[in-house]
Amino acid sequence: MRVSLLLPVGITIVVWLAGLGAFLLLPEQFYGIVTLLVGVGLLIFLAIWTRNANKRTRRWAVILAVPALIGIAFGMVYGRSTYAMLGVGITIGLLVLQRAIDTPISFRFARRQFSVGNTEEALDLVTRSIQARPDFWPSYQLRALIYLTLLDFPRAERDAQEAIQRNPKAHPAYNTLGQIFLAQNRFAEAEAVYDQALDLDPNLALYYYHLGLAQYRQEKYAEAIDALASATQATLPLLEYDLQAYYFLARCLEAAGEDRLAAQANEEMAKFGDGLYLLKQQLENQPDYPHLARMLADVGEIEKRLPQKVLTNDG
Incomplete structure (x- = not known):
């Protein structure tokens, strides 16, 4: 199973067992201990879950987790779940909003146009996305796929490499580069790239x-x-x-x-x-x-x- 599925379960079990131990051994400090454990568990989850993301994304993930941590803390201290639900709800809302803001609109339209076969329009839109957000690696990956479809291998390879340079831990970009090499019968290079992709996601x-x-x-x-x-x-x-x-x-x-x-x-x-x-x-x-x-x-x-x-x- 993938780490993203096992991790929340594992953290929940650890927090539950530790909370049980705190209840049996230190009942007077139960709420404080559980609050600390939940907060630390959430931060650990965010750190591991975003391990392949860039520093900017990881920083925002931690910042946006603050309302959830505060809500959980108040909920534990005062024994009311509404605080925790409110805090988690605010965090989820902020994460959705942050993702919407972080993804250029032109990239979304480009991806949609490419999916229905409108490659020229998709190319124009994704180029605008790169101009608006040159640090957004998925735009380079998408443009690489478009160039691959158009049989423009040099530009496809250049954009795939650029996506990797922008985010060296983005294994989908390695997959795209591998596809470009396979399409050209450059099998040794494809092998090396897929070895790298599997190092990132085995x-x-x-x-x-x-x-x-x-x-x-x-x-x-x-x-x-x-x-x-x-x-x-x-x-x-x-x-x-x-x-x-x-x-x-x-x-x-x-x-x-x-x-x-x-x-x-x-x-x-x-x-x-x-x-x-x-x-x-x-x-x-x-x-x-x-x-x-x-x-x-x-x-x-x-x-x-x-x-x-x-x-x-x-x-």
Whole structure:
């Protein structure tokens, strides 16, 4: 499970157990101890939750937590939950407002236009966003994706690098740069970038898939087996990624002489046969990247490996 899911649960359990201990051992100081624990727990959560954010975002997160801390403190001291609810409500409202202010409006419109295929309008809007907020790294990442769609690889790479420079801990920017390298058949560089992305977020199955793909293209079969196996053991975002992950895993195992394991991978791949049609659609709508020809060849090979009944259902 992701840290963002486990952390609140862990902090809550620790505070509850410590509060129970305080109630049993120091009942007269119970409210003060619990108030302190809740406040410290909230600050720890904010510090870890925003660990990949820039200093400005982390500073604001702590500042905006103050109303919640005050409300919790008053609630504990006076034994009334309304103080805590009011404080937390103010903090949540301020966080929503801060996020709305922090994200340039032109960036939001650019992202919306890009999602519906209006690349030229999206490019104009995101450029305005960069001009308005040159420190906002997601704008550079979005513009990199737009340039990638337009097959303008030098500008795409430059903007992805700029996003990383603005926020070296932003793993989505590394993913974008990795996509740019994969699209150009620059597999060694893609491998290095996805290694960095996984250092920042080791829980994303999609990064393991792309790392394994880059290694497979370089015939680094042993390394690719490890990466692709990790991808299949986690949760990939789309059915077609599961299909491809098992396909590339099978190919790597075959190259490594692991025929029995390769057969098992092929059997697992067949379970995701419904993703073949989706994969074909995805590639039909993809720009004419240099890597596209290899992906189309892989689709043909996947089709040969799938059982006839799966292909019939797919058709």
